[in-house]
Amino acid sequence: MNAVETALKPRPRLPEWLRFKLPTSDTFARTRSLLNELNLHTVCESAKCPNHWECWSKGTATFMIAGDRCTRACGFCAVTTAKPFALEADEPARVAEAARRMRLRHVVITAVARDDLADGGAEHFRHTIETVRRLNPDIIIEVLTPDFKDRDESIVTVLFADPHIFNHNLETVRRLTPSVRHRATYDRSLSVLGKVKALRGDRIYTKSGLMLGLGESHEEVLTAMEDLRRVGCDILTLGQYLQPTLKHLPVVEFVAPERFTEYGQLAEQMGFAHVASGPMVRSSYHADEFQPPVSSQS
Numbered sequence: 001m002n003a004v005e006t007a008l009k010p011r012p013r014l015p016e017w018l019r020f021k022l023p024t025s026d027t028f029a030r031t032r033s034l035l036n037e038l039n040l041h042t043v044c045e046s047a048k049c050p051n052h053w054e055c056w057s058k059g060t061a062t063f064m065i066a067g068d069r070c071t072r073a074c075g076f077c078a079v080t081t082a083k084p085f086a087l088e089a090d091e092p093a094r095v096a097e098a099a100r101r102m103r104l105r106h107v108v109i110t111a112v113a114r115d116d117l118a119d120g121g122a123e124h125f126r127h128t129i130e131t132v133r134r135l136n137p138d139i140i141i142e143v144l145t146p147d148f149k150d151r152d153e154s155i156v157t158v159l160f161a162d163p164h165i166f167n168h169n170l171e172t173v174r175r176l177t178p179s180v181r182h183r184a185t186y187d188r189s190l191s192v193l194g195k196v197k198a199l200r201g202d203r204i205y206t207k208s209g210l211m212l213g214l215g216e217s218h219e220e221v222l223t224a225m226e227d228l229r230r231v232g233c234d235i236l237t238l239g240q241y242l243q244p245t246l247k248h249l250p251v252v253e254f255v256a257p258e259r260f261t262e263y264g265q266l267a268e269q270m271g272f273a274h275v276a277s278g279p280m281v282r283s284s285y286h287a288d289e290f291q292p293p294v295s296s297q298s
Helices: 003-008 026-037 052-057 091-101 122-135 152-160 186-203 218-230 257-270
Strands: 062-065 106-111 140-144 165-167 205-212 235-240 274-277
Touching (some): 062 122, 091 106, 091 122, 106 122, 122 140, 122 152, 165 186, 186 205, 186 218, 205 218, 218 257, 235 257, 257 274
Parallel strands (some): 062 106, 106 140, 165 205, 205 235, 235 274
16 A cells, blocks of 8 residues: 555544543643653654553653654654754753652653664663663663664663663564564564573563554464564563554554453463553553562663
């Protein structure tokens, strides 16, 4: 399907299980105000996450560093594709201050793909992690990284800052990867996760996620989960893909909650330490429900 056909095709009606009431908590406004004051980007807004109303109303957010312009144009993602601006040297301090004011126990730090940078933004990740920890010494730090083109040096740079959880999303099954994220590869993502586990072993938890509803088969989902376990992935998230705009890939299927439950049970049987599987699940949604023991960090 070309871009014109996609744009002309109306979006299917959402099933009941994907409809929700917007919260009215004052915390939402306070969270928005704080993020605006500190001039911070969040994946919640930039990626048009459907859960951001709930998360902001609970005083949580996923910080997106290295700007809000991505060098890639994945078919599922609403983040703007454009030439990025220069990195902001004081951004790590602003993220740390936001985590302190929000009294976060678990922070998730992600970033746009920065293929324009030699290290893919890895050093900026390291600096942000270290700055957040200095101001919030007891916080659990989870990073959700791009693939860094599978550069060993970039992966090691991020690991040097000792995040508790290293997340990199596989996003979809092998067959659909070229159309869903054409500048990434299925095997490269598996390689990144495998390298992290090989370097740190039980001292770190690795995490990955899949979007369902893009046309994948049951067998392909099981194979992707098995591939993730093969490289030692500890934590798995499974959620429903929702088309952010008419210019993005259309939804092929709305997966029933019962099937998400089934996939979650199968994943647990495969040996994942923690599984979040449901229509509204996203990589960072309720991330603090999994609390790694302190001993997991070196």
